Amino acid sequence: MKFKRRQVEDIHINLTPMIDCLLFILVFLLLSTTFNQMSRMNLTLPDAQGVPPKQYDKKIEVVVDASGHYSVNGQSLSSKETSDLNTAIKQISNERRDLMFVIAADAKAAHQDVIRVMDVAGQLGFVNVNISTKVPTRGY
Template sequence: MKFRRASRVEEIHINLTPMIDCLLFILVFLLLSTTFYQQSRINLTLPDAQGVPPKQYDHKIEVMVDSGGHYSVNGQALASQDTADLSTAVKQAADGRRDLMFVIAADAKATHQDVVRVMDVAGQLGFVNINISTKAPTRGYE
């Protein structure tokens, strides 16, 4: 007599949890290690100083910025680097005139913030003729 054996057929289950974990790990790793390139919103072409002869003005306000961020207005050094002191000194030098030539002469090692602070003071006081002083290129070797 032949007995039939009971066949045990188990359903096959594929566990997707480890695969999903690995894919999420790879996704997070790629997002953290990727650098995003953001194009500039304004394309600037900065001018070169070609040694244009300086114009002579009878009256001008010249603000100098040294490499340490110290200001001087028309040759007189300011005691502090505060914006209020700079504004007061420029007002005294302008003597109420806003049509004077406003020249910013900054050291090559001066920070951008210090120069922008001078431009901001000039704009708040209403100056419209603002120039940035450049150095004419030297010829030969030094």
């Protein structure tokens, strides 16, 4: 007796539905992602509330105006160079590094100009560095 042999068909895996699903997920992710917003931190800066100013017998006050010019204890410097600022602070401090060092910067002064003053103060070894703020007026 001769039996008829069954023909075995080749097994094929159809990948088309899987590729369709992956493309759908990819399109969904691209549409739901925003590329034009930069990462930002929203900061709410604290107010300086009512700390009474202390009186010091001698202090160094560096004022940075809106255009980036420096003034050390009321004497304006001729340039914006770090070396001039360094020399002026050395002359006023008389090698005393324990003096109060106050930075009073204009609100529109560039951040780099304020950092430059802080850097010079750190290089000279001042440890008591403060940034001057304005106490907001109260609406009572």
